[in-house]
Amino acid sequence: MKNDTIAAIATAMSPSGIGIIRISGDDALEVIDRIYRGKNKDKKISDCHTHTIHYGYIYDGDEKIDEVMVLLMKAPNTYTREDTVEIDCHGGVYVMKRVLETVIKNGARPAEPGEFTKRAFLNGRIDLSQAESVIDVINSKNDFALKSSLSQLSGTVLNSIKEIRGELLHEIAFIESALDDPEHISLEGYPQKLYAIVDNKCREIDSLLKSSDNGRILKEGINTVILGKPNAGKSSLLNVLVGTDRAIVTDIAGTTRDVLEEQINLGGITLNLVDTAGIRNTEDVVEKIGVKKAMEHAGEADLVIYVIDASVPLDESDFEIMDFIKNKHAIILLNKSDLSTVVDEPEVRKYVDKTILSISARENSGIKELEDTIKDMFFKGQVSFNDEIYITNIRHKNLLADAANSLKLVMNSINDDMPEDFYSIDLMSAYESLGLIIGESVEDDLMDEIFSKFCMGK
Structure with missing residues (x-):
């Protein structure tokens, strides 16, 4: 029922310095009166002024449960517009559960997920769009x-x-x-x-x-697929961007056969990175499945990062990829700039007109230029919040x-x-x-x- 008194642990269920048990409803003050004891034993906490903090103990009958601070907030100036009490106890999982059990034993019921915010909406404190925010x-x-x-x-x-x-x-x-x-x-x-x-x-x-x-995009992140032939340096690029050896990197072509997904923060925006199997014609059944999945992910992506091994000539697989990205947001990376290269920007531009950068994933060079290019492509160089409604x-x-x-x-x-x-x-x-x-x-x-x-x- 709407006017039931509800209670829940409002902090994470893991050991921490402090834990918070929140109580809200018509009987919230009666519940805290039954279980809280302060220095002034003759004065009920419910008789105290609203929006005050009180030091004392939580008791289950005659058993002392924990030393606490209690925040007293009387309706209507509360999150739910109901009488609300928050018990700040020690943050051990067991002690938080014991305090919550004591609260429930003395007149509250366990809150459902989101029920405090639901009451704030039902009681007219916030609208539904605010509740979702x-x-x-x-x-x-x-x-x-x-x-x-x-x-x-x-x-x-x-x-x-x-x-x-x-x-x-x-x-x-x-x-x-x-x-x-x-x-x-x-x-x-x-x-x-x-x-x-x-x-x-x-x-x-x-x-x-x-x-x-x-x-x-700014809320959920830019869905970014790294595409290229086997051994072009896709997995090395993923590892550089993530900052750890997330993908296995070898000199053996076709090492990556499934998609690898990672999320990174790039100067205030989120990139949902997907490293895919190398694109090539192959008779290997498993690798074929990987190539198919790679193209499916790329087809749904907000951004495709196409990695070219600049140390070897372009071939039919490169031409297929370049044709695929013509109508997509894409950045082309000429990787392995630390080696003798045989592919340069003018040659690639014969086939596709996209932003082209020279990088070395192995030596971590050109990565800053890649970050700046992504920001410029999606946000005109800046990721800033103004008064515009999104x-x-x-x-x-x-x-x-x-x-x-x-x-x-x-x-x-x-x-x-x-x-x-x-x-x-x-x-x-x-x-x-x-x-x-x-x-x-x-x-x-x-x-x-x-x-x-x-x-x-x-």
């Missing part, structure tokens, strides 16, 4: 993802969506009023006015949608697309001189799609799916 903050992999999630947590997406919905609702109300009272409210010339308004809202939504590609959630992106499609139907109806009641149907559809983003209209199963992804205690 909480888990994004926790799962942030780089500085930008963190700043973008914090921005959404502060309500940037909410404010933008509410503004668009407010204007759509105004037009829906006007149309309905005019249809109900045509004698006093005229719709003459209104379709042209509405067209301009809807066209402007479409542009605003399209602007948000355009941010979703960069938002997804859509990083695929659910939000899909609902924005639905809203944009509905608004385009309104514009089509105006162009086709359809009756005004057709306008309000599609305007309402766009209004409802946008409402699903911020949780103005949300079904229980969607809510359960969203909050089930949260960690326990949040």
Whole structure:
């Protein structure tokens, strides 16, 4: 039930200096009164001022469990807008479990994953987009993802969506009023006015949608596939970028037969690196499978890094790869610059027009130029956070697309001189799609799916 008092360990279940047990609900103060003892034994902790910290002990009956600090926060100025208590105990796994067991024994129940944030949403403290940004903050992999999630947590997406919905609702109300009272409210010339308004809202939504590609990349990382012939130096490059010997490197062609995946932070952005089997014609059944998987990964990648062994002439396999990357984001690396080379940039440009860099994976040269090129390719040389709103959630992106499609139907109806009641149907559809983003209209199963992804205690 919504008003049940819930409790959970809010810190990691591993030995640490401190552990936090969080309690929230109507009976949170009664629960802490039953198990906490401070210096002033005659005064209940629930009688103390809100947002205060108290030193004492947690007892299970007459048994002392741990020495603690207790944070007392009374509704409504709390994360959940309910009475909330946080017990700071020692961070041993066993002692945290004992404190939680004592809390549950005295009137609370175990919280479900994300239930504290779910209550914050249900009690109106945050909207659904802000709730989803909480888990994004926790799962942030780089500085930008963190700043973008914090921005959404502060309500940037909410404010933008509410503004668009407010204007759509105004037009829906006007149309309905005019249809109900045509004698006093005229719709003459209104379709042209509405067209301009809807066209402007479409542009605003399209602007948000355009941010979703960069938002997804900056949140989840650039899916990067390293491609090339056997023994070109792909695995050596992976090891250099990762900073450890992640891939086996030998002089034997075809050593890598399966894909290897690693994630690195590259100056504030995340690269999801995939090292693949060398591309060549082969009769080896296992190697054939590896080559097929390599091309499948490359086909889905945001970026392909094509490694050429510059110490040997180009052959048919190189030409096949160059043809494959013509319409993809790709960087070509002329590897083994520390050796006598027979392949240079002008020769490669005869077949494909891409950024070409000379590197030596063995001697770790040219790697900085590669990093700068990737930043320039995706972010115009800089990875910085400004006031622009980035859509990083695929659910939000899909609902924005639905809203944009509905608004385009309104514009089509105006162009086709359809009756005004057709306008309000599609305007309402766009209004409802946008409402699903911020949780103005949300079904229980969607809510359960969203909050089930949260960690326990949040």
